Amino acid sequence: MTTNLVVSGNNGMRIPVKVNPNMSILNVLELACTKMKVDYNNYDLKYHNKILDSTSILRFSNIANNAILELVPTTKSKLKSIVVIWLQLEDGLRLSGEFTPDQNLWEVVQSILKDKVINYESPTIIYTRIEIIGKDKLQNKTLKDLGLINGKALLRFLNKKELVEQAHVYVPAERKPKIEEKYNILENSSINQLSNIPELKQQLFEKNEGCTNFEVLKEQQFLKKDIIEKSVVDNTHVKNEEAVTKLSNEDLNNFKASIKYLDERETLLFNIMDGTSVIYKDEEDDFFEPTIRDVTLVFRDLKNYRSQLDDGQLCTNAMKELEKTQNQLNILHKYKKCIVRIHFPDRLVLQSVFKPTDSIGDVTNFIRKYLINESMDFHLFTAPPKTILKEKKTLLEYKCVPSAMIHFSSEIEGGYLKPGVLENIVSANQASIAAYLVSKERKNNEINTNTENIGIIQDPHDRRHVKEEQKIKPKWFKFK
Structure with a gap:
């Protein structure tokens, strides 16, 4: 950190100046000009052919220790002007006022806060990394000492007691009790x-x-x-x-019959900040330690990926498009419905069921039915990363199948949904069970289709027919 500097004058004189990192360039200029017996208002400091800003702090000026600074005549006059000070309190509130550079920090605080200064036992101002703690130090420090002679500045004001610590004293840390x-x-x-x-x-x-x-x-x-x-x-x-x-099939069926959906799409409205939502507990540190099984699985995946890169063939754009289309067809065959949750800025969530082939425009028209102003401008996006959804593309193209979380955004602030819709709000648990019923229905359909296919393959008549075809010899075959 910079502790010593050398200032070179016009007549070749070199003046050593002892500084500290929290000093401003203006303070360094004053010290050098005082030793040279010249007026600092007529000069500037130059470092590596660059005029230094007099308001900047030495810590952030990127000046090396024992560096040589040049004293050059200034092109701009350093006239003192009004400084606009913004004072940020502990609660985030910001108050402003206009002051001259010669006023000390205590006058600034008293002028802005007035009678509220009494509530602070140990008033402290923080500017960049400079901390001025206590009333006495605030009275001895002016805005000019901080390098503030014009422009605007933000100062943090809070209650902070000065720590009194002994140097080079070892204090052993307390032992944490074992958790068993x-x-x-x-x-x-x-x-x-x-x-x-x-x-x-x-x-x-x-x-x-x-x-x-x-x-x-x-x-x-x-x-x-x-x-x-x-x-x-x-x-x-x-x-x-x-x-x-706990939740049997009868309970789930009774729940589905008792719940009141908003429309035929099994639409529900709930609040994401509902108190009945699931409370997640942080995992212990042992959970994140890899086991032997985890390492073997990772090694297996890396080995498979390496073999795919070595043995795989080069794909053209047509082959990639064909593979992408095949994956989409597989998803369409597997998922007939998808669950979409639309998150509004006021923490309300609209859950509904769509088809994978439905477009974003269909989702937009669906949302407009429940808005107070159906003609309002809004857009939908997914995050992260933030991707604004185009109305012509489908849910399948945006990978919103089998489920997706879509965010609602609009320039208008305030309530969005109709009062009649807000009356039918349900809990977050009910919405989760409704989503589980949709996924369970899909799994049951998959099981039924698989059993039908197995039954067709294991038909005894078909097996006998296959065996009879295998016994038939071709005409050209002759056994000698």
Whole structure:
């Protein structure tokens, strides 16, 4: 960091100047001109054939230590003018005022905040990386000391006490307690399980013959840990099965009959900030550590990708278009419906069911039915990255199948949907169950088509017909 500079004058005189990173170029100019006994208003500082801005801070001027600055006559007069100061408070509020460069920072604060200054025990102003803490320091620091002699500037004002720390004193960090929630949940049940399994006991004693007490205890700890982990996995599996079986087919059918859709597209309206929505819990650090299975899967995928690059043939544009068309046909064959959620800026979500071949224009016309002003201008986009959807293209072309999240954007602010539509708002859980019913219906259709195809292949008459055709010998075949 810059601590020493050399200023070269017109007569070849070189003056060393001690500085600190928080000084402005104007302060450096004043110090040099004071030693040379000249008026600083008539000069500028030049570094690498570039005139330095007098309002900039030395820390951000990219000047090396022991650098040589040239003192050159100025082309512009440094007349003091009004400085516009914006004061940003802790709550984000910004207040402004006009001041002269000779006024100190405490006068600036008092003029802008007036009686509210009493609420600050330790008033602090932050400008770039310069912190002025305390009333006394604010009174001794002027706008000119910060390099502010004209233009505009933003100062942050907050309550901040000055930290008093001893240098070169080592303070050891506090030890964090070990978290063993996973093992403490089923500790009692696992101990009982260990005492009730004679096979594990016998196995333990057979392994521990001729071992020391330390090895015996260590083996017992490993066995106990394995049993606890197995019991945790079993219990979580049981809980998941219970959660799935809570909603039977009858419950889902009753729910579908009881819910009131807005139209024949099974449209629902819900609030994304609904309190009944699912609360997600952050995963533990162990979840992000790769296991042996994860590494093997990644290695397998890389190996397959490498083999595809080595053995794959070069594709022309026609072949790529053919492959793209084939993928779209496969998606059309697999998905007959797609779920689209339109997110409005006021956190309301309109969920509906469309066909993959429906265009964005169809979605736009569908949304207009529920708007207060049906003729308002708006556009739809997906993110990230933000892609504005064109009305002529289909949902399939924008990869909105089998489900998509589309955002609504308009220059008009405020309510968008009709009051009658807002009366039929449902919870986020009900909308999720409705979306699950659509996907379940698709899966059932896939299972039915697969069973029909299997039944056709496994027809005994067809098998016999195939065998009879295989027995027929060609006319040209002659066995000698």
